[in-house]
Structures are given as structure tokens and as C-alpha cells.
Amino acid sequence: MAGGFQNNTPQTLLPERMKNARALLCVLIIMALLAALSLLFARSAARLSADWQSQLTNSATVQVMINSSESRAAQMEIAQKTLQNLLPNTRITPLSETQAQALLKPWLGSTNLPADLPVPGLITLETQGNGLPFAQIKTALSAEGVIANIDDHTRYAGGLQRTSRSLIFGSSLILTLLLIASLAVNIFATRASLIAQKDIISVFVQVGASNKFIAQLFIQQAAKRTLLGAVIGAILAIFIWIFLSLSNFGALKDSGFIWDSFGVGLGDILFLIGLCLFFTLICAMAAGMTALRQLSEERRRL
């Protein structure tokens, strides 16, 4: 009997085209875009902080206090040899006196420095390993009669950690607020949809549909709508982030700021996929719970 009946896919029971659906989708796309940018910002801040921390942990600057009784070159050579013997796998780079003086410019300005100014000799140490043995370095240099201070960069590392934590916290807070706003948008949309589709719902109720059955329809509708918005928002966020990373961002270019060195990696894309799914899940659940509550209230009113 049904041989000629071609259409085998059941229609969705709620109308696909809702009033104000485009406006709602736009709002969801913008929410998802901002949420995705916040996520990328938080991840980039965390990654940049970790990179800098790693660099700081594996590098140090030895300041050789030049004793006026001996020549600068001789003292620097002793220090360099001592360090090379102690740290054979470490890159040891002595800075020339001119380079060392150049580092004082931020404090002393570009005036000519007096010839007898005791500018310390500087040697930078960089290793690929797990940090440097600062105590041993100091002992070895003392044993060779070299008076030296070692700057292990912990002062900068602490500040950097605090800044990065603040950035991550701020981004996470914005992300959370955006998700809450999206939830609210979905709750309003579901309520509006329940009112707009009152006649359809009354038919569902009449043919014996349970509240759960009807709520599932709203869950499906919200999930489709939110997933579409989230995916479009996330894709836009990726493009914007790549654009910011690649573009000549005026004074910020090469400043070491977030987008200066970061693109979008596989990890970021996985996080964005997770964000889209989470975004969809909570919005669909909010729609379902709103529908259930509203339908129960309607039945109580009867």
C-alpha cells in the first residue's frame, strides 16, 4: 500500500522557521565568537607564560664585579673558563663592555658614561636542561677569585606568573559570563517559542504527548540552533585570531604580546570543539528544563 510513498524521513514536529530565528542565531554567533576569543586568549596567555617561564628557568645572567687591580678581560676570561668547565652543555655568551653599557641606558640615559664607571662584566647562560645549578656556579667562581652575582630571573618570573594568572582568570570569567548570557538567551527563546507555538503544543498534548516528549522537541531545536551558532562563532574566532597573529598590528607587532607569537594550534581547535559541544549541551539543557517547567505550570493551571 505504501509502496509509492517516497518520503522516509519524519518531519521535525516543531517548525524549522521560527519567528526572529535569524536574530536569535546572530546573537548566538556573537556570543560564541566572544566566548571562543576568550578561550583562545586564555590559552595563549597560559602558553606564553609557560614558554617564558621555561626560558627564564633555563637561563641566567652572571654579573662579574670587576676588580680594578686586574684587567677586565682577564677576569672575564677566568669566569668564562670556570663556567665552561662546570657547565659543558650550556651556551655561555660573554657580553662586551659596550653591550653591557648599552643595557644601562634605560636607567642612565644616552649620555656618555665616565670611563672609570665600574660596569660589571655580563655573561649569559642558556641551557636546554632542567634549570641551572646556581649555588655551584657561585661556589666555583668564588674558588677562582671571581666576585659575581647571579641573576636567576626569579623576580621577573614571579611577576610574569601573576600577570598570566590574572589574564587567564579574566578570560575565564568573561567566558563564564558569556555562557551564562547564552543560557539566558536560550531560556527567553524557549519561553517565546512555547508561547508562539501554543496551538501546536495543545495538539501534542491532545494526542497524548508527555511533557518530556514535548521538552525533547525543544531540546533538539535549541541544540541545532546553538550548535550552528557555536560552530559559526568558533570558525569566525579562528579567522580573527589568525588575522591578529599574522597582521602587522602596529606598535604591538613584535612586542611579545599574546598574538605576536601565537597562531591557532590543534590543541586550540580541540578546545574550541569542546567549547562548541559544551555550549550546545548547556543551552539545550536550559531549553529542555524551561520547557518542562513551563508545561508543568500550564497543566497545573488547567
Added chain:
Amino acid sequence: MTLQNQDIKDIVHFDRVSLRYARGPEILSDVNIALPEGSFTFLTGPSGAGKSTLLKLCYLALSPSRGLIHLFGQDTSLLANSAQQALKRRIGVVLQDFHLIEHLTIFENVALSLRVAGLSRAQYTDDVVELLQWVGLGHRMQALPPTLSGGEKQRAAIARAVIAKPDLLIADEPTGNVDPVIGRRLLRLFAEMNRMGTTVMIATHDVDLIKEIDARVLRIENGRVFKGLNA
């Protein structure tokens, strides 16, 4: 005296049921009716007498202000939502204004109660197609309700009400928008369902229709129900 559930054998049993909207006058007053299992009943009366309201009470779209309603032996005032929905699945309803869902095809509209009952498309397609052909809508299965005439919509609404083979069929002016030939055909469908065991209650103005079938008649006037066609 309140009736106990085990005392009620009727499919529909009203015990001194009254209904008023908010603080308005009583639309129904002390109505006592009983529809035994397998009965066929016409409900008639002038417009505004309360026929549709009485039917709404029968299919649980309204709750009474006073009195008790038993459906399938169960006191409806004591039923939880889920139990009420289970009862509604045993009732087929044809409404005056059709209540077809406009974005769904006629096929989907008719299949609705089967989908709600959890049947798969493969399980219900043949039945829906057969019934639509029987009511003369075989060529309109993929049409949307706004493109149908009043009579076609009426037939689609009837098909939706009977597709799940309900235990109780309630129809409000089911032949009001169809020509006499189709009207008689639909009445034969109701009679056939009744013969198979469905309890049928039809509200109608159409005296000719009432005379077509040897069935019990209830008349409603000023919110009170009487037996027989005439006072």
C-alpha cells in the same frame, strides 16, 4: 455519595459535574452522564449550550469546578500528569476547528499520535497511507493543511483521531464541513470503529446525521443534560 473506582464500569462517567470559568455563570450544572463501553452516543443542543465544554471535560482539556469525572474507571482528579497523558492516548478527538499543524504534511499530521506513542515510521506508514486513502486523501498526503479545503481538513482531522484505534472517540461537529456523501462515509467509519469496540461520542447539530444511526442521544440545554432528541 462518591463512587469508588471499582464501581465504575463506564468509559466516561460524570457524577454531578459542574463547570464555570473564573467567577462567571455555570456553563454546566450537575451533569450526570455515563457512556458504557462500546456505546455510540450523539450529543446535541443549540449553539452555546455547552456541548464543546462537555466534550473538553471528557478529553481532559478542562477540569470540572465541581463533581467527579471517571474515565476508563479512573477518577481524573486523582491522576498524575503522566497518567493523564496515558489516558489521552486512549482518546481520539476531532475538533470543530481541525487543529491541524500547518507546517506538517497531512501524512505527518495523521501519524502524529503514533509518533507520540513511540512507533517507528516503518511501523505506521502503511496504516496511515491506508486510512488516508480510505478518507479520500490518498492524493493529498504530502500537502500542507493551508492548501486543503475545509472538507479535506476535516477528513484529515478525523483520520488523525482514529489512526491510533482509540478506545474512546470524541468528535465535535465532525461532518460540519463536508458534503453529505463524505459525511455519511465518515459516519460509517465511526460506526465501524464502534462495532470494533470503540466508544463513540459525537456532538452535532445535524438531526439527519443522528437519524442515520440507531444510537443514544443526549441533549444539552442551558448547561443541563437530558436524554432523547426532544424535550
